[in-house]
Amino acid sequence: MSDAIMPAQALLVLEDGRTFRGASYGAQGTALGEAVFTTGMTGYQETLTDPSYARQLIVQTAPHIGNTGVNAADNESSKIWAAGYVVRDAARRPSNWRSEGSLDDELSSQGVVGISGVDTRAITRHLRERGAMKAGIFSGADADRTPAELLAEVLAQPSMEGLQLAEEVSVKEAYVVEPSAHGWEGEPLFSIAALDLGIKAMTPQRFAERGVRVHVLPATTTFEEAAALNPDGVFLSNGPGDPATANRQVGFVRSFLDAGVPYFGICFGNQILGRALGYGTYKLRYGHRGINQPVMDRSTGKVEITSQNHGFAVDAPLDGPTQAPEERFGRVEVSHISLNDQVVEGLSCLDIPAFSVQYHPEAAAGPHDAAYLFDRFIALMSATKNAQTEESK
Numbered sequence: 001m002s003d004a005i006m007p008a009q010a011l012l013v014l015e016d017g018r019t020f021r022g023a024s025y026g027a028q029g030t031a032l033g034e035a036v037f038t039t040g041m042t043g044y045q046e047t048l049t050d051p052s053y054a055r056q057l058i059v060q061t062a063p064h065i066g067n068t069g070v071n072a073a074d075n076e077s078s079k080i081w082a083a084g085y086v087v088r089d090a091a092r093r094p095s096n097w098r099s100e101g102s103l104d105d106e107l108s109s110q111g112v113v114g115i116s117g118v119d120t121r122a123i124t125r126h127l128r129e130r131g132a133m134k135a136g137i138f139s140g141a142d143a144d145r146t147p148a149e150l151l152a153e154v155l156a157q158p159s160m161e162g163l164q165l166a167e168e169v170s171v172k173e174a175y176v177v178e179p180s181a182h183g184w185e186g187e188p189l190f191s192i193a194a195l196d197l198g199i200k201a202m203t204p205q206r207f208a209e210r211g212v213r214v215h216v217l218p219a220t221t222t223f224e225e226a227a228a229l230n231p232d233g234v235f236l237s238n239g240p241g242d243p244a245t246a247n248r249q250v251g252f253v254r255s256f257l258d259a260g261v262p263y264f265g266i267c268f269g270n271q272i273l274g275r276a277l278g279y280g281t282y283k284l285r286y287g288h289r290g291i292n293q294p295v296m297d298r299s300t301g302k303v304e305i306t307s308q309n310h311g312f313a314v315d316a317p318l319d320g321p322t323q324a325p326e327e328r329f330g331r332v333e334v335s336h337i338s339l340n341d342q343v344v345e346g347l348s349c350l351d352i353p354a355f356s357v358q359y360h361p362e363a364a365a366g367p368h369d370a371a372y373l374f375d376r377f378i379a380l381m382s383a384t385k386n387a388q389t390e391e392s393k
């Protein structure tokens with residue numbers, strides 16, 4: 001090969017000094033973030049554009065990435081949020097009828113630094129044993145610096161624990177997703193206030209398809225501003241960063257729970273409900289990321305295969321129901337658990353209309369086993385509305 005077509009070299013440097021050498025993929029330069037692995041065999045575009053991956057370097061365990069290219073329809077937000085990308089074998093040529101370009105070009109044009117040709121199995125085993133950790137990808141001229149310099153740069157970044165990122169990735173202006181834009185005929189059944197902490201495009205769409213009008217609101221919206229919309233329900237989305245930092249949103253949720261407005265949360269929204277009820281959250285060693293994560297719905301005993309992307313979890317008692325530490329909210333049950341490691345995957349309140357899950361029922365990408373949760377929220381809004389109508393008679 002001539003020099004002209006030899007890809008530039010790239011290095012992945014982990015915080016414990018382990019280094020992997022590969023080729024530059026996407027943009028050249030430096031990418032810093034927390035190295036995490038995802039086991040999804042499909043959906044790399046949805047993964048890269050999921051805002052929950054902000055400040056993370058994604059390691060794909062699927063060995064061949066980029067083979068179906070990229071297209072406008074599969075974006076889950078306005079851009080790639082992942083800080084960097086680590087793949088084994090990058091497709092040299094995309095081949096799919098929906099493809100509008102190559103992933104390599106997309107990463108380059110968005111300035112996302114990646115590395116290919118590395119042993120992603122070895123990296124994954126390392127992260128599984130040692131835990132998600134600070135890391136850096138260095139390519140082109142940036143890879144020529146001394147190993148000590150590169151490691152120092154990796155170590156100088158803040159760790160994911162204690163990072164507040166949701167307000168950074170959230171929309172600045174509110175917008176509305178109308179049911180009529182997603183095939184719903186007739187008047188909307190309900191309207192909800194959805195706090196965007198890093199929301200994926202498919203989430204409001206799943207509501208809208210079911211006749212729910214969604215007011216997507218910036219993460220800093222106050223209770224008073226959202227309550228002025230007179231919503232039938234309140235929803236908190238997925239999002240990046242440490243839930244222990246989301247004090248503003250915890251206060252927002254508590255006010256809505258006090259007002260008796262039905263609540264549903266996904267992922268970050270589950271952690272925030274947990275905190276609003278008085279539970280703590282903690283960091284998992286390497287998290288759950290992928291689209292084949294088994295979860296049991298304890299109310300039915302059914303197992304769902306779910307889409308997940310979380311590094312933190314709620315610390316709530318598995319034997320339940322138990323009284324919420326914030327006693328005014330009554331009894332709480334851990335409604336769903338991970339069948340891989342018994343981590344809390346869902347919360348359900350028995351005395352107030354609120355529930356949430358740690359995984360992704362919007363499933364983009366992923367299996368649709370958990371779509372019933374959107375219907376469960378609609379049923380909860382219906383029941384709450386009927387009870388209020390009865391009361392006012």
Ligand SMILES: NC(=O)CC[C@H](N)C(=O)O
Nearest residue numbers: 052238239267268311312
């Ligand atoms: N997808 C999410 O909402 C992730 C929530 C949180 N940032 C975590 O890593 O656990």
